Amino acid sequence: MWQTARLVAAKDLNIEWRSRQVTNQVLPFAGLTLVLFAFALDRDDITARVAPGLFWLATTFSLIVLVQRAFAVETSDGALDTLRVAGVDPAGIYLGKSLALAAQLIVLEALLLLGVIVFYASHIRPAGIVLVIITALLATCGLAFVGTLYGGLAAGAKGRETLLPLLLLPVVAPVLIGATRAFEAAFGTRGGAGIRAGVEISDGWPWVGMLAIFAAVFGAAGVLAFGPLLEEA
Amino acid sequence: MSATVPNIQSQQGVDASWVSRRWRGITSTGFSRFLGILAIVLTVWLVLFGLIFSPPDITQQSSVRIMYIHVPTAWVAYLAFGVTGLSSAMYLFRKKHSLIWDRFAGASAEVGVMFMGLTLVTGALWGRLTWGVYWAWDARLTTTAFLFVTYVGYLAVRRLGGSHHARARRSGVLGLLAVLEIPLVHFSVKLWRSLHQEASVANPSGDVKMDGLMLFSLFVGLIAFSSLYFWLVLHRQRVMYLEDRYEDADLDTALAERRAESTGGSHG
Amino acid sequence: MDDAGFIFTCYGVTLGAVALYIGLLLRRARRNGRTAKAEELPWT
16 A cells, blocks of 8 residues: 555656646646735735735635645546546555645745745744744645545546535635644734734644644545546446 | 526417426425425424514523524535535546436535535624624634635535536536535634634623523524434425436427437438 | 514525425426336335
8 A cells, every 4th residue: 555655646746747747837836826816915014914815825725726636647648537447545545646736735844934934924933934834744644534535436427626615615724724823923913903812822723733644544434435436337 | 508498388278287286386395395384384383483572681681592504504605505415526536427416416505505605694783783894804704704615615616517427517516615615714714713812702602691581592593403404405406306307308499409410411 | 573574584584495395396306206106216
């Protein structure tokens, strides 16, 4: 299973490296959303305060695009069917594709974080750096697991481009909430203008726990469910 | 599909049993007729008790009358989604993979989405009267809204096409995932609210003192909507059977035509 | 009755929606059941 996962992940990342579709299209898209948020909100103090939420919104939107891409690669020339017929372990395919998706998301998030710092004048508290990294890693795992699972569910069907956001967005809501709160704790935003006087770093950790549960639950569900999903009649 | 309908209509006169069935309703049986009559009678009761017989509440006045509708719709919606999850599991885990479970899951989800939509509408109306706002970001409300969207997505997946078993497998997995997702959403929303503000509104049902007639009205509502639910799901499931059958028949004729074409071609 | 508008809307919308759904359901049943013979249906 892990062997398969590694090979599938390497294959996906290799395709990505050759086509540069993510670097040339998805990254600019994510950056553009940051700029558009700034246009819509129009005030510097507001963007600084809601920067964590905007960061995760931009990531979530990019996730949808990335998942579409990840499965368009598979279904356009029947590659998924070939893998299935060849008897490749579906759990391995699932983990591999999740891994590749997670890797792309991490790169995207690193650049988005830079964008948030530059555009929205956010600054991470030194003590919050660990929190930011762990939150990002766990949230990315959760997003990648859910994305791959629902992407596989809609793969190969007509109208999946419009269906995927409808399926995916409600499910990733806990990640959006949890990761945003954890980032707020690390950024120290909400302070003064918020409902409470300030946010302690320690306020972020319960959310990290929730993100871990989310990733574990959906990872396990995906490993179990991907097999039945792939066998099309 | 619609192109074949006139063709079939022409059989009306020939098929004598069709004429008699038309007035009985093709999807009804003795049991479902009984259930249907029960649902109608109880719904009339609900309207009478809810609007006329039951007294206004001390604190909420007449707006409490919305509760007799709102709470039963919410209950039925949750029941429906529970049945969807259970039926999905039955389809996926039973060796036979019987499509009847898939149809029950789909029928129940559809009825559930309707009732959940009504829950949101009636809840908004009630909220406007008792809280002064249509919507509050309370954990229960937010989870309800998420349930609604999730099962709208579920219904969309059921319409994706493919064979009946492909549909059943896909939606079965989704039905189980939804059951998994809901506690997570509820938990996260609850944590979110509790961390930065108390829900600004009082628990709507907590401080309502209910007298006997009010409790009875609510009880009538619950029973009425539950029987309505069972009637709807039973019939929706049967209609779905007919639709599947119709589709298969279409496919069969198309296949036969294609086969006749190809054999004709090879002979010539 | 106070707030009658809200309350009647609530009852009307709910019962109306259910009635509409039943109507659509029966129409679909009739449309899809035209070719079905009563003996073939699993519930008869």
